[in-house]
Amino acid sequence: MEVTDAELVERARSGDARALDELVRRHTDAAFRVALSYVREEDTARDVVQDAFLKAFRALETFRGDAAFKTWLMTITANEARGVLRKTKRWKEQPIEEAAPVPDDKIDPASAAVMSDEVGRARALLQSLPEKQRLSVSLRVDEGLSFREIGAVIGSSEGAARVNYFHGIRRLRELME
Amino acid sequence: MIESNCGEVRELLPLHAEGALADPTEVVEHIATCAECGAELELVRVLAASRPAAPDGLASTISAAVLADASLASGSDTPPAAAVEPGRRRSVTPWWQLTAAAVAALALGVGVTSSLGTPDLDVAPEYASELEEGDLFVSGDGLLAGAPALEALSDEALMQFLDELQVIDGGAA
Numbered sequence: 001m002e003v004t005d006a007e008l009v010e011r012a013r014s015g016d017a018r019a020l021d022e023l024v025r026r027h028t029d030a031a032f033r034v035a036l037s038y039v040r041e042e043d044t045a046r047d048v049v050q051d052a053f054l055k056a057f058r059a060l061e062t063f064r065g066d067a068a069f070k071t072w073l074m075t076i077t078a079n080e081a082r083g084v085l086r087k088t089k090r091w092k093e094q095p096i097e098e099a100a101p102v103p104d105d106k107i108d109p110a111s112a113a114v115m116s117d118e119v120g121r122a123r124a125l126l127q128s129l130p131e132k133q134r135l136s137v138s139l140r141v142d143e144g145l146s147f148r149e150i151g152a153v154i155g156s157s158e159g160a161a162r163v164n165y166f167h168g169i170r171r172l173r174e175l176m177e
Numbered sequence: 178m179i180e181s182n183c184g185e186v187r188e189l190l191p192l193h194a195e196g197a198l199a200d201p202t203e204v205v206e207h208i209a210t211c212a213e214c215g216a217e218l219e220l221v222r223v224l225a226a227s228r229p230a231a232p233d234g235l236a237s238t239i240s241a242a243v244l245a246d247a248s249l250a251s252g253s254d255t256p257p258a259a260a261v262e263p264g265r266r267r268s269v270t271p272w273w274q275l276t277a278a279a280v281a282a283l284a285l286g287v288g289v290t291s292s293l294g295t296p297d298l299d300v301a302p303e304y305a306s307e308l309e310e311g312d313l314f315v316s317g318d319g320l321l322a323g324a325p326a327l328e329a330l331s332d333e334a335l336m337q338f339l340d341e342l343q344v345i346d347g348g349a350a
Binding site: 015017020021024025028029031032033036042046049050053054057058118119120122123126137140141142144147162166169172173176 | 192217220230232
């Protein structure tokens with residue numbers, strides 16, 4: 001039976017390097033997707049994820065286990081990503097009502113060319129949604145988080161996370177037609 | 178069977194697409210009679226199929242960095258070799274403690290030069306004479322304080338500064 005995250009966290013707290021390594025390997029993909037959803041640049045996302053893991057493990061003693069380790073790590077990753085965007089003056093919170101999708105011409109042409117099929121197109125269009133919509137859809141579809149967990153990660157209420165998810169899905173369906 | 182509506186089913190579609198529902202009967206039966214939810218399930222499946230993964234090697238890089246960081250924090254002398262870049266001197270102080278100490282010293286340096294009037298640039302260390310008030314800040318999490326000031330220093334000035342803080346090669350933190 002696979003060792004749980006909670007068990008790995010306990011072992012990591014005791015200085016078990018293999019437990020630390022296993023936690024990193026389990027959650028790097030998910031943390032990377034969260035970072036990429038925010039910063040939308042692979043190199044920046046890599047840096048965000050590494051910094052998030054470093055911060056998470058430095059603060060491991062403060063992790064009480066009320067949330068899943070994965071959700072806790074994603075919240076740290078999201079905070080880190082928002083911090084990077086703030087520093088680069090690109091981050092701007094938008095209310096749902098005013099949020100408008102990035103025009104298609106803002107999608108990286110190289111990516112669009114590669115992603116000419118339906119699958120790739122859907123992912124590219126997801127990246128064009130307003131921040132909280134794309135994060136809500138990604139965290140629900142890619143990571144299977146509850147709306148309460150999504151709210152914690154993106155800094156919204158559970159209800160706002162649900163609304164952002166359904167707005168995002170509806171918008172994606174419109175764009176895909 | 179409990180009568181299901183679109184709202185309840187739509188919330189479950191991502192889990193259904195992953196096969197994570199213990200009992201998918203309700204969703205399956207609803208999808209069979211609801212074209213809207215069926216179309217939405219297709220979109221969710223398409224998105225799930227394009228889920229990006231982290232670049233190759235990223236987990237290993239992060240693992241090495243985390244283990245090196247943990248080793249430094251605990252004072253261990255044996256961090257993984259991959260975590261230490263060749264040719265670099267390894268500090269025994271974790272970087273976040275270093276920047277906190279650095280800011281304290283830098284702030285002190287600025288204070289001293291201010292109280293003494295115009296500093297003597299022939300004798301003042303580079304790290305003191307180069308600083309401007311705007312170089313010092315404390316971030317929200319307290320981890321990045323002073324980083325811009327350190328980044329502005331030349332290698333020589335930085336090493337002089339670190340030596341004076343006695344944080345290199347076994348010095349006291």
